[in-house]
């Protein structure tokens with residue numbers, strides 16, 4: 001008996017060293033990249049609002065790239081690296097370069113997502129690269145839009161209330177002043193989560209959706225023109241859930 005006790009004493013202190021110190025379910029912070037810049041919006045304000053609001057709700061480690069100036073034509077150097085998207089769990093596109101139409105440049109961007117990095121696309125991301133005639137960018141977005149209607153407070157009608165991204169959006173949510181983007185085409189792998197009606201034509205337009213891009217998750221919303229929208233808790237929470245869902249952290 002004495003022999004066994006000695007053995008136990010010798011062995012026990014070694015146990016904690018061999019045990020895994022990390023809880024099996026503990027997750028690393030989500031590595032998120034926000035790419036922004038270009039025409040017509042206050043991207044400094046929007047970037048700060050989104051990164052602060054989302055990081056307060058979830059463990060997100062943000063990198064922000066705000067480049068390309070404030071015009072409608074610009075390029076972001078980061079995309080020159082063929083592995084630009086690899087270090088990130090999700091990339092948020094909030095850039096606005098409608099007149100940049102260099103196909104090889106745009107292919108570098110979508111290739112980052114074809115390789116499997118999920119994406120979130122906000123507002124002018126639907127009109128950026130609009131001058132490009134081919135659909136490379138639009139297939140990635142999941143919708144085709146080339147113009148928008150006037151600013152107003154648009155009621156948002158949920159179409160898929162059981163989708164995890166929509167849980168938390170009030171049934172009577174009305175946007176702050178924002179633009180209504182007209183959707184010419186919804187691509188086949190897109191699921192429309194919510195719509196708003198045109199005040200001019202009374203036609204419903206998709207305003208929130210998901211896209212399956214070659215097996216990669218994409219979340220999109222056409223809202224996000226004004227700083228008022230980027231100050232709206234419902235909007236900021238919606239985009240945060242979109243980020244988490246795209247990256248596989250919200251089911």
Ligand SMILES: [Zn+2]
Nearest residue numbers: 040124179225
């Ligand atoms: Zn806008």
